[in-house]
Structure formats: structure tokens, C-alpha cells
Amino acid sequence: MEPIHGDKLRGHLETMILSTLERGEAHGLEILRRLEEAGCGLLRLKEGSLYPALYRLEEAGEVAAEWEPEPHGRRGGRRRLYRLTDKGTRRLAEGRAEWQQFVSVLGNILGATS
Amino acid sequence: MVAVERAVRPVQASGKCKDRMREELLAHLTAIYDEEYARLGDEAAARAEAIRRLGEPAALTAELQASVPVKGWIDYQLERLFGWHAPESAVRYTFRLAVLILIFSVVLSTPVVLTIALTNSDFAIDGLTRLRIGGTFLLVMSIDVFLLGLLYYKMRDALLGRMEVRRSPLRATCFALLFGLVLVASGPAIAVLALGAVVSNVWLLLPDFLVLGALGLGFALFYARVNGPAEIRHTEWECLDIGVAA
Numbered sequence: 001m002e003p004i005h006g007d008k009l010r011g012h013l014e015t016m017i018l019s020t021l022e023r024g025e026a027h028g029l030e031i032l033r034r035l036e037e038a039g040c041g042l043l044r045l046k047e048g049s050l051y052p053a054l055y056r057l058e059e060a061g062e063v064a065a066e067w068e069p070e071p072h073g074r075r076g077g078r079r080r081l082y083r084l085t086d087k088g089t090r091r092l093a094e095g096r097a098e099w100q101q102f103v104s105v106l107g108n109i110l111g112a113t114s
Numbered sequence: 115m116v117a118v119e120r121a122v123r124p125v126q127a128s129g130k131c132k133d134r135m136r137e138e139l140l141a142h143l144t145a146i147y148d149e150e151y152a153r154l155g156d157e158a159a160a161r162a163e164a165i166r167r168l169g170e171p172a173a174l175t176a177e178l179q180a181s182v183p184v185k186g187w188i189d190y191q192l193e194r195l196f197g198w199h200a201p202e203s204a205v206r207y208t209f210r211l212a213v214l215i216l217i218f219s220v221v222l223s224t225p226v227v228l229t230i231a232l233t234n235s236d237f238a239i240d241g242l243t244r245l246r247i248g249g250t251f252l253l254v255m256s257i258d259v260f261l262l263g264l265l266y267y268k269m270r271d272a273l274l275g276r277m278e279v280r281r282s283p284l285r286a287t288c289f290a291l292l293f294g295l296v297l298v299a300s301g302p303a304i305a306v307l308a309l310g311a312v313v314s315n316v317w318l319l320l321p322d323f324l325v326l327g328a329l330g331l332g333f334a335l336f337y338a339r340v341n342g343p344a345e346i347r348h349t350e351w352e353c354l355d356i357g358v359a360a
Contacts, residue, residue, distance in 0.1 A: 028138065029145050046169030047146065048121065051138060052181035059183050076144025077137035 013045075013053045014062075015095030018088050021063060025083035028054065054082060062088035117165045118143060119356045121174040127182040128189035129197065133348050135178055143168055200352035208263035216256035223248065243309070250308035258300050262334075265293040270338040276346045277353075293334055298327035 020026065020034035028050055035043055057063040065080045084092070118139045122132050146167050150160035168174070182190075196214060198207045269289035275281035301323040 028142050046173070047142065047167050048139060048169040048174040049177055051135065051142075052174075052177040055135075055178075055181040059181070075148070077140040079141045080134075080138055 012095075012099075013049070014057055015092060015099070017050070017053055017057060018062060018084060018092040018095065021082060021084040021088070022092065025081045027068070027079040027081055029079075031082065057088065058082070060087070060091075061085060062091050115140060115351075115354060116356050117168060117171065119351060119354050120171040121168075122178065123352075123356065124175050125178045125182065126190045127179075127186045129193055129348050129352075131182065131186050131189070133344065133351065136351050137347075139168070198349075198352075200349070204264055204267040208260050208267070211263060212256045212260035215259050216252060219252050219255070223252070247304075247308040250304055254300055254304045254307065258296065261296045262293060262330075265289050265296065266334055266338065269293060269334065270342045270345070273335075273338055274342045274346060277350065290331055290335060294327040294331035297330040298323045301326065 016035060017031055020031050020038070023034065026034065028047075031054075032045065032047055032050060035045070054063065054065070058065055062085055063082045064085050065082045068079045068081060070078065118136055122135045122139065125132055125135065127135075143164055147160055147164040150163040150167075151157065154160050154163065196211060202210075269286050270276075271279040272282045272286035272289060298320075301319065305319075
């Protein structure tokens with residue numbers, strides 16, 4: 001199968017991030033790993049794009065974040081740990097419902113569903 | 115750091131917001147560099163691959179900009195006016211800030227001052243003297259902004275060390291004492307300049323001014339300890355040579 005690049009994910013990245021955070025709090029790189037794992041290696045994201053999406057989610061109150069205390073034994077800056085909020089959980093449920101509807105409608109048009 | 119700064123520097127957001135972007139992207143870039151180095155075993159190839167994975171700086175700048183809320187943009191505009199601009203020196207910055215504050219204070223307070231000065235009220239002093247007191251207060255306040263700001267930055271850098279400035283507890287103490295002295299002197303300076311000989315007993319207030327000076331000095335030291343490291347990190351990012359105009 002062809003890899004799925006960032007452009008095709010536009011509009012869905014934030015819901016996908018919320019979905020990965022259902023498994024528990026995570027920093028940016030861990031979120032990417034979860035996305036790649038769930039996408040069976042077919043997702044191709046410009047990794048920097050993850051952070052603007054996380055900032056938008058935080059601004060909207062759908063995720064909450066706090067800095068890790070210190071980069072223990074690790075080089076580079078501190079990381080921020082993101083977790084799902086109640087508002088984010090509701091938004092995820094809405095996003096899933098919208099996606100089901102989208103797939104159903106397009107499936108009917110394209111003849112991909114029985 | 116350069117790859118991160120190329121993406122973040124052009125973003126129109128507050129310094130605090132940009133520092134957060136910088137630190138988080140740097141942590142990410144460092145982690146993916148380590149991954150690539152473990153995979154490829156070559157520093158240059160790992161660096162190139164990590165930068166490629168992070169994304170094109172211009173595209174990332176646009177995405178980061180789109181994530182900045184309106185409040186962040188307003189903060190950015192205020193910082194453009196009142197904040198420090200790399201690579202401005204502490205002297206130049208505090209002087210510019212003092213002049214700006216003086217201009218804003220004069221513009222904002224003129225209607226109030228004129229109303230009070232020109233009103234026939236029960237004040238024991240005449241309108242001209244009231245104007246002189248107000249003017250002296252604004253002038254001393256601006257001089258204080260310049261001197262206290264400058265001494266704060268010198269004290270902070272000597273206390274914590276920064277780029278070419280070595281840590282020196284002795285110099286930090288000297289700057290801190292000067293900071294306190296400026297605060298102590300400000301009260302009597304306003305009284306003497308504004309009222310001249312009329313308040314020859316202003317020195318009776320000296321104990322109060324000493325307490326004010328000690329409190330101000332303590333606060334400045336506390337502030338430098340708490341916020342100094344983040345301020346210095348911000349300065350280092352802003353002064354980083356990224357090789358292209360932001």
C-alpha cells in the first residue's frame with residue numbers, strides 16, 4: 001500500500017492525536033510512535049507538524065500539558081506531557097461519529113460498502 | 115538548535131510562547147537525531163535525516179503561526195514595543211524602555227494633571243507646584259526604570275552567568291547593593307527636586323526608604339533566581355546565528 005502523507009490527514013490529525021492520548025499521557029515523540037504503530041507504518045507525517053496541532057488542542061482545552069521536571073539522562077530540552085481532558089474526550093467521540101458518517105457516505109458513493 | 119530556531123524565530127508570538135516551542139522542538143529533534151544516529155551510525159547523515167523528519171522550516175513556521183491564538187499575537191505586538199530586541203545591549207534596551215514609559219506616562223497623565231492643576235480646589239499648594247511634583251515624579255520614575263533595569267540585568271548575569279559573562283557572586287552583590295541604593299535614593303530625590311527646601315525634614319523618612327530599598331532588592335534577587343534562567347535561555351536563542359535573515 002502507498003504511504004499516507006500529511007496532506008491527506010489534514011483535518012483529521014487532531015482527532016487522531018486525541019485518540020492516541022486515550023491510552024494515557026504522552027510527550028510528542030511518543031504520540032508520533034503511537035500514531036505510526038496504529039497506522040501500521042503507512043503514516044508519513046512531518047514530525048514538526050504535530051506540535052502546532054497539540055498547541056491548538058491545548059488552547060481549545062481538549063488536552064492539558066505540563067513540563068517534565070528535568071531531562072533525566074537525556075540530551076536536549078525538556079518535554080511536555082500531554083493528557084486528554086474531559087472536553088477532549090467529548091471531542092474525540094464527536095470526531096469518531098463524524099468519521100463513521102464520512103466513511104459511510106463516501107463508501108456508498110464509491111461502492112466500497114455493501 | 116539552528117534548525118529549530120529557523121522555524122520558530124519568524125513566528126509572531128510572545129517570547130514565552132516561542133521559548134516553549136523552541137524547547138519542545140529541540141527535545142524532539144534531539145531524540146530523533148539519537149534514533150537516526152543509532153540506525154545510520156553517521157553524525158552528518160543522522161543530522162540531515164532528523165532535520166528532514168522535522169519538516170521544512172518555512173512550512174513549520176506557517177503551521178506554528180496558525181496555532182498562535184489572538185492573545186499571543188497581541189502579546190507579541192506589546193513585546194515588539196516594550197520588550198528586548200536581539201542583539202540589543204542592556205543599556206540601550208533599558209534606555210529605550212525608560213523613554214517609552216516616560217512618553218506614555220506623560221501622554222496618559224497629562225489630562226489628569228492639567229485637571230488637578232487648573233482646578234480651584236482646597237489644596238494647600240498652588241497649581242505650578244503640583245505640576246512640578248507630578249513632572250518630577252515622572253522624571254525620577256523614568257530614571258529609575260533605566261537604572262534599576264540596567265542593574266537588574268547586570269546583577270542577574272553576574273549571579274547566573276550568561277554566554278561571555280562569568281558568574282561572580284562579588285559583582286552580583288555590588289550590583290544588588292547599587293540596586294537597593296537607587297531605590298533608597300529615589301524617595302528623597304523626588305521630594306527634594308519637587309519641593310526643594312520646603313521638605314528639609316524628608317530625611318526623617320529615611321528609615322522607610324531603607325525598608326523600601328531592602329524589600330525591592332530582595333524582590334529583584336528572588337525574581338532573578340526564579341526567572342533569570344528562562345530569561346537567559348531566551349536571550350541565547352534570540353542571539354543564535356541561524357545563517358539567514360528571519
